[in-house]
Amino acid sequence: MSFDREIIILVVQVIASLGVVVSVVYLGIQIHQQNVITKAQFGHSLTQRLYDRYFQTSKDNEYAEFMAKDWNSDHLTPSESWRIQMAILTYLVDIFDVYDKVNAGLVDKSHLDTRMRTLKLGVMKTANAKLVWSGWKKNRSEEFVQWFEDEIYSDEDQNKFTREEIEKLGKLNTIR
Numbered sequence: 001m002s003f004d005r006e007i008i009i010l011v012v013q014v015i016a017s018l019g020v021v022v023s024v025v026y027l028g029i030q031i032h033q034q035n036v037i038t039k040a041q042f043g044h045s046l047t048q049r050l051y052d053r054y055f056q057t058s059k060d061n062e063y064a065e066f067m068a069k070d071w072n073s074d075h076l077t078p079s080e081s082w083r084i085q086m087a088i089l090t091y092l093v094d095i096f097d098v099y100d101k102v103n104a105g106l107v108d109k110s111h112l113d114t115r116m117r118t119l120k121l122g123v124m125k126t127a128n129a130k131l132v133w134s135g136w137k138k139n140r141s142e143e144f145v146q147w148f149e150d151e152i153y154s155d156e157d158q159n160k161f162t163r164e165e166i167e168k169l170g171k172l173n174t175i176r
Contacts, residue, residue: 046111072126088132124152
């Protein structure tokens with residue numbers, strides 16, 4: 001009788017062990033699926049940000065005119081320069097967020113590449129952008145700053161302003 005009892009206990013232990021293994025495998029599958037869903041949600045929210053900007057440009061005439069301005073013009077009013085700086089700051093905060101999400105493996109690098117291609121079109125080469133960047137880069141790691149400056153400015157020294165840029169910036173009230 002003792003032998004039968006030991007066999008029964010052994011079978012129960014094997015079944016319990018298999019149950020634990022199956023539970024761990026199932027938990028792993030669930031975690032993987034949740035990660036896929038989370039990445040998709042982050043990707044969707046990042047894409048939605050861009051769509052919102054594009055849609056705002058198409059429906060709001062004043063905003064479209066603002067976006068169509070020459071952001072490096074010598075004839076910008078102080079309020080136009082301020083608006084441009086706030087727009088650039090918005091782009092930078094978006095880049096910061098996407099860069100961090102890419103490095104954490106939460107979104108595909110294509111989200112970052114899309115945004116960087118837009119900034120490389122010249123926005124970040126303007127005096128207003130250089131001013132915003134010179135202040136905000138202090139909030140980021142040296143690794144990020146090096147990567148960003150390599151991407152945007154290549155061999156150009158973004159901390160140097162031309163005489164014209166210094167004159168333009170001198171007319172702005174950027175100290176709060």
